[in-house]
Amino acid sequence: MNASAKRARWRRDLIGYAFLAPWLIGFVVFSLGPVLASLYLSFTKFDLLTTPQWTGLDNYVRMFGSDVRFWHALKVTFTYMILEVPLKLTFALLVAMALDKGIRGASLYRALFYVPSLLGGSVAIAVLWRQLFAGNGLVNQVLLWAFGIQGPAWIANPDTSLYTLVLLAVWQFGSPMIIFLAGLRQVPHDLYEAASMDGAGAWRRFRKITLPMLAPVVFFNLVLQVIEGFKAFTPAFVVSSGTGGPVDSMLFYTLYLYQEAFAYFRMGYASALAWVLLIVIGIFTAISFFTSKYWVYYEDDSR
Amino acid sequence: MTALTRRHFIAAAAVAMPWFHAQAQSGTRLRCFWWGNPDRDKRTRNLLNTYARSNNLQISAESLGWGEYWTKLGTQVAGGNAPDLIQMDYRYIFEYARRNTLFALDKLLPLADFSPYDRDSGKVDGKLYGVSLGSNSKALVYDTGTLQKVGVKSMPSDLTWDDFGRIAGEISQINLGKYWGSSDSSRLEQVFEQWLNSGSKLLYTADGKVAFTPDDVAAWFDLWDKFRKAGVIPPADVGATNNARVEEYEITRGLAAMSFIHSNQLLAFQALNKNKLAIAMYPRVKGGSPGHYVKPAMLMSVSAKSKTPEEAAKVINHMVTSADGVKTLGLERGVPCSATARAMLLPEADELGKQQIEFVAMVAKAATPLPPPPPKGAGEIENLLRRVADSVAFGKVSLKDGARQFHAECVNILARA
Secondary structure (H helix, E strand, C coil), rough: CCCHHHHHHHHHHHHHHHHHHHHHHHHHHHHHHHHHHHHHHEEEEEECCCEEEECCCHHHHHHHHHHHHHHHHHHHHHHHHHHHHHHHHHHHHHHHHHCCCCCCCCHHHHHHHHHHHCCCCHHHHHHHHHCCCCCCCCCHHHHHHHHHCCCCCCCCCCCCCCHHHHHHHHHHCCCHHHHHHHHHHCCCCCCCHHHHCCCCCCCHHHHHHHHHHHHHHHHHHHHHHHHHHHHCCCHHHHCCCCCCCCCCCCCCHHHHHHHHHHHHHHHHHHHHHHHHHCCCCCCCHHHHHHHHHHCCCCCCCCC | HHHHHHHHHHHHHHHHHHHHHHHCCCCCCCCEEECCCHHHHHHHHHHHHHHHHHHHEEEEEECCHHHHHHHHHHHHHHHCCCCEEEEECCCHHHHHHHHHEEEECCCCCCCCCCCCCHHHEECCCCECCCEEEEECEEEEEHHHHHHHHHHCCCCCCCCCCCHHHHHHHHHHHHCCCCEEEECCCCHHHHHHHHHHHHHHHHHCCCCCCCCHHHHHHHHHHHHHHHHHHCCCCCHHHHHCCCCHHHHCCCCCCCCCEEEEEEHHHHHHHHHCCCCCCEEECCCEECCCCCCCCCCCCCEEEEEECCCCHHHHHHHHHHHHHHHHHHHHHHCCCCCCCCHHHHHHHHHHHHHHHHHHHHHHHHHHHHCCCCCCCCCHHHHHHHHHHHHHHHHHHHHCCCHHHHHHHHHHHHHHHHHHH
């Protein structure tokens, strides 16, 4: 390559970078800077108001060694995820398949079913949830009226409170549903026809055609939902009034992090918690990607 | 063409900039933040609006419930976005002052007609960081009608815990399983502290260490465990979502006849309760002292980051000394500390107000001295007790383990703070 061509190419790249600049500057100043600062802070004792003191690995030693609430928060978050992600994905897939059948008014239903996803993360819905599942809330009134069952105080009871949050999450199945719906449209119809002619039933068609063809979409949704699950905060925060209680039963990891940082002024420790969260999410995403080659089939795969 | 329009645009923007700037700067802006209830919010907003109008400044007002208030305040202070006027609690003022987040008000507010006791209640390490908006003491609020049903005309103020359990137990018999004698207060730090004080013990030592033993905690949990098992107080899931908002207490929800509050809250509770309420001292341990003390119900502080601390201090001065301020706030935040303010309110006080004033005067006579200031981390310990007491109430941990766990965690929190 001669010099002038090199210069021309450099100029072309420069224009590209110039257009990217607003995003790049934003990323460096508002994301990368704080991220690096939090890495430094995670090795300090920092109450936000006085200068941070270097404490080496103390925060991490404490976290893994003696912090009972840290382990508890992890347990709560995992329990939530293990229930919420598969339930939500199953439900989203079922609804998507029903809508894909070409029933009348499908686009209306699609829009309606998507509404909870728009509202679900909001404070208003979390407040509504608190009312619905209170000891004398609507859910218990219906249970009493329809079945004569006196339900527990769902949210005030540490044995049931987390499940109300799982339900709240599953209710927001809209966005994976839309993605599944798009995926289903991609499945060639002649495959189903051929299978039907060979005498394959609905269940068999689903297992042998729909699922394998949809695997990349399932995988995409799974990764997205796992990350979302780890990051869930607002519902637990609002439903438990910021406490994570009763008895820490709704203490999501993010909520614990928030309390340490902003209620108890331990920003150094909270930064360390944030980094551990990042690593945990990283590990789970890596596991998903690593195992994906055994169960995800890509049409343009050259293997 | 394009260059020309661009130049025009820049020129126009350059002309407009100072104008925008001036718009943003005209008039002093103050922000005031407090924890409250509907009644307090109304009074405070009225006061701030009137003051802002007559002094040609802008005051924005925010309020939250007790539980949420402290996390929100912490977030704002930490983010360098603290409100100018901050409502403070005696439990937190030492922590906030020692983290250099509050402005020392000694020079701005002489508080001439406060008694030294009242003035000093807002001091940390010899400097004035908060002005008491009124005095209160802990108080047991009760439904007078229900108490009469079991033959108690008015609660005596030398009630023991045994008496309390007996009376509450009788009330629970009236409408079995639907209505109880008292709310479960094993989770309330203020009640635990009074129980300790009554037995001549303390929550914290003068040098900010834990002053009680695991056995004390176990005895405390045991007291409430017996009440719970006997059906004197409701099962655990009735009170587990109470984060100290007036509407969350069992007495307001029509589930119990007695709850543990502070004397100034009588007004807020009465506002949300149809039945006639009254207050008495908390029960005491057999042969013990009342364990009560008079303290600032709440203080008003100025943020160290405030751009106009003088203006903010003037608002506080207006609250505690001017006729308009004193009358607007009334007795809702406790009995005013200024003698002039008390003189203004006394003649007009209604029955509730009189009851509150008499109660605080009675406690002042019988009071144990103000305990040592709560150390950094006291706020976290308040939440910790809720959590551990709930685990005991729900049977998640045994009483002994819960007690040991609470004590150990307290030591831990204070060591880290």
